[in-house]
Amino acid sequence: xxxxxxxxxxxxxxxxxxxxxxxxxxxxxxGAFDTAALRIANALCGNRRGACxxxxxxxxxxxxxxxxxxxxxxxxPVRLRVDGVEHATWAPIHVPAGSTLELGPIRxxxxxxxxxxxxxxxEPVLGSxxxxxxxxxxxxxxxxxxxxxxxxxxxxxxxxxxxxxxxxTHRDRTNTASGHPATRWRADPRPWFVDDPNRPLRxxxxxxxxxxxxxxxxxxxxxxxxxxxxxxxxxxxxxxxxLECVAPVEMVSEGxxxxxxxxxxxxxPIAFGPEGPVSGGYPRIGQVAAVDLPRLAQLKPGDTLRFTxxxxxxxxxxxxxxxxxxxxxxxxxxARLSA
Amino acid sequence: xxEFSIEPLSEDSLLLRFGEGIDARTNARVHQAARILRAAGxxxxxxxxxxxxxxxxxxxxxxxxGEALPATVAxxxxxxxxxxxxxxxxxxxxxxxxxxxxxxxGDFGPDLAAVAAHANLAMDEVVARHTxxxxxxxxxxxxxxxxxxxxxxPALQLPRRGSPRTRVPAGSVAIGGAQTGIYPxxxxxxxxxxxxxxxxxxxxxxxxxxxxxxxxxxRFRPIDADAFARLAGxxx
Numbered sequence: 001x002x003x004x005x006x007x008x009x010x011x012x013x014x015x016x017x018x019x020x021x022x023x024x025x026x027x028x029x030x031g032a033f034d035t036a037a038l039r040i041a042n043a044l045c046g047n048r049r050g051a052c053x054x055x056x057x058x059x060x061x062x063x064x065x066x067x068x069x070x071x072x073x074x075x076x077p078v079r080l081r082v083d084g085v086e087h088a089t090w091a092p093i094h095v096p097a098g099s100t101l102e103l104g105p106i107r108x109x110x111x112x113x114x115x116x117x118x119x120x121x122x123e124p125v126l127g128s129x130x131x132x133x134x135x136x137x138x139x140x141x142x143x144x145x146x147x148x149x150x151x152x153x154x155x156x157x158x159x160x161x162x163x164x165x166x167x168x169t170h171r172d173r174t175n176t177a178s179g180h181p182a183t184r185w186r187a188d189p190r191p192w193f194v195d196d197p198n199r200p201l202r203x204x205x206x207x208x209x210x211x212x213x214x215x216x217x218x219x220x221x222x223x224x225x226x227x228x229x230x231x232x233x234x235x236x237x238x239x240x241x242x243l244e245c246v247a248p249v250e251m252v253s254e255g256x257x258x259x260x261x262x263x264x265x266x267x268x269p270i271a272f273g274p275e276g277p278v279s280g281g282y283p284r285i286g287q288v289a290a291v292d293l294p295r296l297a298q299l300k301p302g303d304t305l306r307f308t309x310x311x312x313x314x315x316x317x318x319x320x321x322x323x324x325x326x327x328x329x330x331x332x333x334x335a336r337l338s339a
Numbered sequence: 340x341x342e343f344s345i346e347p348l349s350e351d352s353l354l355l356r357f358g359e360g361i362d363a364r365t366n367a368r369v370h371q372a373a374r375i376l377r378a379a380g381x382x383x384x385x386x387x388x389x390x391x392x393x394x395x396x397x398x399x400x401x402x403x404x405g406e407a408l409p410a411t412v413a414x415x416x417x418x419x420x421x422x423x424x425x426x427x428x429x430x431x432x433x434x435x436x437x438x439x440x441x442x443x444x445g446d447f448g449p450d451l452a453a454v455a456a457h458a459n460l461a462m463d464e465v466v467a468r469h470t471x472x473x474x475x476x477x478x479x480x481x482x483x484x485x486x487x488x489x490x491x492x493p494a495l496q497l498p499r500r501g502s503p504r505t506r507v508p509a510g511s512v513a514i515g516g517a518q519t520g521i522y523p524x525x526x527x528x529x530x531x532x533x534x535x536x537x538x539x540x541x542x543x544x545x546x547x548x549x550x551x552x553x554x555x556x557x558r559f560r561p562i563d564a565d566a567f568a569r570l571a572g573x574x575x
Contacts, residue, residue: 023388025549026479255395279480290350
């Protein structure tokens with residue numbers, strides 16, 4: 001089954017859970033900026049958790065489906081229309097053969113994930129279907145989708161789930177009365193999409209946190225930072241109070257991971273995204289907690305953010321708790337879909 | 340026995356530290372530790388990535404042995420180092436040495452003259468010194484397949500350019516401070532370009548995708564423009 005890109009949107013890329021095992025060659029993870037949202041979108045399509053979806057940015061694409069399909073959209077709220085009829089996000093949606101899926105602008109947040117039943121079967125590169133635009137690596141050379149691209153769907157499904165005509169008939173019958181062709185149920189976006197710009201991001205202390213001048217250290221957690229326009233999946237450049245170290249930090253390049261907060265000589269920190277460099281030699285003042293990386297994914301240029309200190313143990317605890325909740329949700333969705 | 344420290348970097352990554360600064364001894368320890376950890380075949384390990392003085396370990400905290408991984412890494416490393424008889428002993432693996440043809444100067448190395456002037460040497464003396472050494476690949480980073488090479492003759496050191504070039508051609512062999520490296524693809528960059536190799540350092544569709552791996556040895560062999568054209572034309 002193929003899906004044609006009629007309009008590409010602002011920045012639409014294929015993404016899965018990213019690359020593993022290539023960091024020693026200078027090749028990073030890439031993958032969905034919010035891997036939890038990707039997994040939920042895949043669960044809603046009865047896919048394996050690492051199936052390839054489309055990550056859309058600020059303005060969604062318009063796609064034409066050659067054959068019928070099931071899709072699901074998670075992440076930031078976005079208007080979703082199939083042949084002009086509005087549908088709910090965070091739910092499995094049936095898309096009839098020949099129909100057009102339009103994804104509108106994202107006003108609250110920055111990114112959403114569009115999964116299709118079976119996953120998008122783009123060519124894997126180094127074990128992943130993720131585009132790494134920064135490294136020019138991935139299917140289609142890592143470039144974003146363009147009008148005229150045609151993507152095939154794959155077979156990355158979980159066996160035993162019901163996506164046949166029965167489900168569709170049932171759904172159509174259920175929804176005719178309400179006049180709103182939404183599915184019978186949808187997953188609760190909370191707590192997976194946090195709609196509270198004032199809630200600070202939890203920050204683990206970086207190795208060089210103690211080299212910050214006293215006022216800088218204070219400002220780091222008391223002042224707001226603004227996301228610069230030159231931010232992307234490699235990193236969010238933050239504008240705020242200039243942060244200074246008491247003395248120049250002597251260090252050589254060492255490994256980096258998504259969420260790392262580096263302080264270049266400008267005094268304006270950079271928070272690394274999934275396409276961030278795999279090594280870097282600037283002072284490390286913090287690490288965004290893994291549970292708050294999805295919120296980093298939703299920040300767009302002009303948005304403000306604040307940090308709050310977090311201990312390593314608390315961050316690990318929250319991360320483990322979230323994983324348990326995510327596994328429960330995946331299981332609940334699968335149970336619904338096998339009914 | 341010499342020690343290392345283990346620092347959590349994030350919830351699912353660690354940084355193992357074997358020293359500070361850029362020196363061959365520390366870097367050799369990093370590669371030795373990487374070999375020991377690779378050989379242990381821990382299921383939750385995702386990545387083992389050497390840098391100059393540190394080793395990045397990415398792991399899956401939710402895999403079967405994930406939660407215990409930091410402790411496992413420490414144990415495996417201590418055991419492995421004891422078996423190797425400590426650091427700086429040849430731990431049974433002889434590094435590969437790759438010869439890399441390089442056309443120096445001219446359009447291929449527009450900064451060769453600047454390096455020569457700074458070193459107060461003739462250009463062919465710079466080439467002679469640059470090709471006289473077996474370099475070791477300390478780490479790959481900056482871009483896929485970009486090797487940071489240790490072993491540059493101190494006389495050839497030259498600080499990075501004041502304003503970086505927006506486009507450095509693929510294969511450019513460059514000097515940045517005390518380091519020398521090779522641009523695997525066309526990239527922006529501020530290092531001084533002394534020559535260019537027709538060898539393809541990075542091709543994502545090749546297995547392995549990178550010509551060089553951490554711990555490899557590299558020796559440059561000077562070639563002329565004709566040889567460059569011939570080699571560049573014959574590559575697939």
